[in-house]
Amino acid sequence: MxxxxxxxxxxxxxxxxxxxxxxxxxxxxxxxxxxxxxxxxxxxxxxxxxxxxxxxxxxxxxxxxxxxxxxxxxxxxxxxxxxxxxxxxxxxxxxxxxxxxxxxxxxxxxxxxxxxxNPCSQINTFRAGLLRVVLARADGTPTDQPAPSTASPAAASTPVIRKAxxxxxxxxxxxxxxxxxxxxxxxxxxxxxxxxx
CATH class of the missing domain: 2.40.33.20 (PK beta-barrel domain-like)
Incomplete structure (x- = not known):
């Protein structure tokens, strides 16, 4: 490296x-x-x-x-x-x-x-499907769904990996x-x- x-x-x-x-x-x-x-x-x-x-x-x-x-x-x-x-x-x-x-x-x-x-859906507006590059489920699989807002209760219970x-x-x-x-x-x-x- x-x-x-x-x-x-x-x-x-x-x-x-x-x-x-x-x-x-x-x-x-x-x-x-x-x-x-x-x-x-x-x-x-x-x-x-x-x-x-x-x-x-x-x-x-x-x-x-x-x-x-x-x-x-x-x-x-x-x-x-x-x-x-x-x-x-x-x-x-x-x-x-x-x-x-x-x-x-x-x-x-x-x-x-x-x-x-916290990556949001604007990334998919920039390039369709790009959100899956910078957001994944806790098991490492990409997701096209935006992460829950950091102000929402779902943010605490939804295990995602943010890579943005x-x-x-x-x-x-x-x-x-x-x-x-x-x-x-x-x-x-x-x-x-x-x-x-």
């Missing part, structure tokens, strides 16, 4: 499913990605704003492991940087297996992991560019597994 590193970076100033790959992004502490629609101290995700616009923004930065593109390819989908709406595409690191509170040093800028991205990346907040700002190494600092034990945010 290659050393953990940044593969690509993306942002978009409008609320669209995909983001535009760029040469670099600037992270701002407590805010997110400069010039991105999801930057802010309070929640920016449209469905969450409708529920409660005063929630803290735990989804300032979306990180995705590039290895999911291989999974997609074996299922007939070609994906590229920014296609799944991520800000930072990584390689060589099991971001889904890291605990909540993990710090990722991206070559100066530092983000703190807050939770898993992780969300983070910015602890230390600065520029992130492709090729930079990623240094992982785990939080103190006991570790709390990432849950959907």
């Amino acid at each position: 290659p050393a953990p590193h940044v593969v690509a970076v993306s942002r978009d100033e409008t609320h669209r499913f995909s983001k535009v790959p760029v040469e670099s992004i600037t992270l701002v502490a407590g805010l997110g990605v400069l010039g991105d629609a999801h930057a802010g101290t309070l929640v920016q995700h449209r469905s969450r704003v409708r529920r409660d616009p005063n929630q803290p923004n735990l989804r300032q930065v979306h990180l995705l492991h590039s290895e999911v593109f291989e999974d997609a390819r074996t299922m007939g989908y070609e994906l590229g940087p920014g296609d799944l709406g991520e800000n930072i595409l990584t390689a060589g690191i099991d971001i889904l297996g890291l605990p909540a509170g993990t710090l990722l040093d991206l070559g100066g800028p530092v983000v703190r992991l807050t939770g898993l991205r 990346g992780v969300m983070a907040v910015v602890e230390h700002g600065g520029d992130v560019v492709p090729g930079r190494g990623i240094v992982v600092t785990l939080p103190d034990t006991p570790h709390t597994p990432l849950a959907p945010v």
